[in-house]
Amino acid sequence: MRLAPLATLCTLALLTAACGSSHPPAALAPEIGTGYRSGLQPVHAKRHMAAAANPLATAAGLEMLRKGGSAIDAAVAMQAVLTLVEPQSSGIGGGAFILYWDGRQVQAYDGRETAPQGANAMQFLKPDGTPMAFAQAQIGGLSVGVPGALKALELAHRQHGKLPWKTLFGPAIELARNGFAVSPRLHALIAADRFIARSPELARYLLTPEGKPLPVGSQLKNPALADTLQAIASEGADALYQGRLAQAITRQVNRHANPGSLALKDLAGYRAVERQPVCADYKQWRICGMPPPSSGGVAVLQTLGILEALGQRDPRLNIAGMPPVPAATPAGLTPDANAVHLVAEAERLAYADRAQYLADPGFVPVNVKGLTSSVYLAERARLIGERSMGHAEAGVPPGANLALAPDRSPLRISTSQVSVVDGLGGALSMTTSVEAAFGSHLLVEGFLLNNQLTDFSFIPEEHGLPVANRIEPGKRPRSSMAPTLVFERASGQLVATLGSPGGSQIIQYVNKALLGLLDWKLDPQAAVDLPNFGSRNVQTEVEAGLMGPQIIQQLRARGHEVAEMEMTSGTQVIVRDGEGWAAGADPRREGSAAGD
Incomplete structure (x- = not known):
């Protein structure tokens, strides 16, 4: 199929403001806010600290640290719980970027999703050559990339784990079997999502028999996820990428009314990648972040x-x-x-x-x-x-x-953040995502599949030049996730681990927190509390x-x-404080920090 002329592409309302060489990309509405928790105070600890987007995930991470686990042990346990309690934002059906400090070096683990081999640059264009509306692309199998979070966690755990892999899933399995209380934020996001009612499996899970959002405080059990996590705990990450679970994933993707091309060979062939972190000096500090395909x-x-x-x-x-x-x-x-x-x-x-x-360096x-x-x-x-x-x-x-041509795709939202320092000299910052709220809305064996392929540019070329972030088989979509580690330049000592969810606004949120901590000398809670601000080159x-x-x-x-x-960040910050640590959790979500 030949691309329609640029003037034709610009007729779609979603992208009207994005077309023409002098105009910026369009920005979709940010993730909904659910209140601002005023009066939070920094949390202090001497030995170790865990911070996540939900207190149940934080508790799971702290449990692993108390058992002598490393930062990656805590992160695996936290991600497993987040898959259950925060399905709108992250999970084993999505991807993750991990920045790890083992006391000697910084390592970057890329668990970003990949496009299936059957994907093509035109898949988010309608027959007339104009881009689909975002929801049309998001819901269903067409948007699903090969999940990568679990593989990245396993790769990092092989190098830095101290506890057995199977131990790390215990808290999540117990919560999934026995149930957890639906939080105010989960309830609000269910209520705001008009597509859940059109997704049968997800509706049965998150709505009452009358079709209403599950009330705050109601007990939600997920025995299917408990079985899935038990298999992963026993067999390793390959349990998700081969056999029964892989077949269930591909079946769900391909049978949908908006089908994708994900195949068993795509799952079996997925590899997490260890990359060179991007680091640079800023005044008296050394800042390290995630390299491309994250921007x-x-x-x-x-x-x-x-x-x-x-x-x-x-x-x-x-x-x-x-x-x-x-x-x-x-x-x-x-x-x-x-x-x-x-x-x-x-x-x-x-x-x-x-x-x-900025795009996948394996392709551009x-x-x-x-x-x-x-x-x-x-x-x-x-x-x-x-x-x-x-x-x-x-x-x-x-x-x-x-x-190359600039990418003028809409800028999008939804993610989660985990920050950890352990008692062994290690630290981690992990940003993890299923892309938009509730991902593709495809529930498989208790967990949601991502819609990360919509992070590619819908328009593959402009004026005869290719867009760096166009869809290609096996390619990883560009991201804004910015897990960050901060060091003193003179001593090399770790100063802070931080990051945030928030889609394309993540960069703004991390910048604000860094300036608050480093330049304005605020404590971590005050730095996170500051009003969010910035520009994505629009307003x-x-x-x-x-x-x-x-x-x-x-x-x-x-x-x-x-x-x-609304600028609903979910920043988690842990900062060195004398001989110990201080942490701040974002008041805009329900996250927490805890340590000993």
């Missing part, structure tokens, strides 16, 4: 590098001199308007490069060194002035591949109800098109 590590390092270059050029632009100010909001603080301006402008530049260059040469070069970032910083640039164009770093986004109105007025006076919106 998160590069974009965070670009933002910080641009901000550092601004401060070096003019001390008045040093972001450290722009701390948050008191505000009569639930957060208690609001960012300084100058800081919001500089961060939003730096992020516009980073997101522009993200759309142009990604010039990470050029994109994170201090010389290049200093050049980019010179584009920032007193007024907002509105929309940034991609730069041309040394060695850039100019034979300047600020968190509704938390950003002071005077700050918004000042931004508009400097030419910013300000969008007040």
Whole structure:
């Protein structure tokens, strides 16, 4: 099939604002908020700490740490529980990026989903050549990629696990068999999802016989997931990728009214990949993040590098001199308007490069060194002035591949975060996802399948040039997940592990937390509590109800098109605190931290 002309592609309402070389990608609505928990305090521990998006997952991680387990032991147990209690965000039917510190080196484990061998670049185009609406692509088998989270966890566990693999699934199996209380957030997301009622297996699981969302506090059991986890505990990750479970997955994907091409050979052939983390200096720290196919590590390092270059050029632009100010909001603080301006402008530049260059390095040469070069970032910083640039164009770093078109796909949402420090000198940051809320809505043997193929560009080429993030068989879709580790440059000592869910806004959330911790010297809870803000190279986004109105007025006076919106981060931060650790959990979700 030949692609329709660009003018035809732009007729779809979802992408209208994204077409034309001077326009940014469209942004879908963020994940719904379920309240802001004011008054949270940092959690302190001496030996070890676990933090996750649900207290039951946190408890499972702490149980493994108390048994002498490593950070990866805790993470496996936490992911298994999250599969049960937070199915809207992550699970063994999805993917994960893991950043691991064993006390000597940082390792990056890529458990991102892959496109089946039957996938093709045109699969999210309608017969007339225009892109499908997002929901049309999301629901059903067409969007399902080969899951990777379990394989990445197993790979890291083989290298760093201290407890037997089968031990790690005990808490999740017990909860699945005996039941857990439906949380307010899970209830709210079930109630907000109009597609659950159209997905028979999922409806039977998450709705009452009358078709209503399960009430808060009702006991939800999942014996099918308990059996699945028992098989994985006994047989290893291959239990999911071969045999009975693999057959159930492919059958569900291919029999749907919106079928995909996932085959048994795709599951059997999946491999997690160990990659070189992306690291760069920022002031007196060394920041390490996830490399492509995630854009998160590069974009965070670009933002910080641009901000550092601004401060070096003019001390008045040093972001450290722009701390948050008191505000009569639930957060208690609001960012300084100058800081919001500089961060939003730096992020516009980073997101522009993200759309142009970042994709699976197995298919597209990604010039990470050029994109994170201090010389290049200093050049980019010179584009920032007193007024907002509105929309940034991609730069041309040394060695850039100019034979690509920018990705103008909508920017999407939904994920989870796990952070751990163990008592053995190790630490982990893992961001894990099924993509949109409840993924593809296909429930198989107790767990949900992802819809990660919609993280590829729906439009494979523009003006005769290929989009780096187009769909190709075996390829991993670009992500914004940004698990991050921070070190002191002088001593090499670990300072912090952090990350956040939030789709394409993850980069903003991690940037905000890093600035709060490092430049503004906030404790981890205060850094997470700060109102979210930034730009995905569209409007300047600020968190509704938390950003002071005077700050918004000042931004508009400097030419910013300000969008007040829910910005539902779920950041988990653990920071060195003297001889021990302090942690902060995001007040926008129901996560927690615990340690000894």
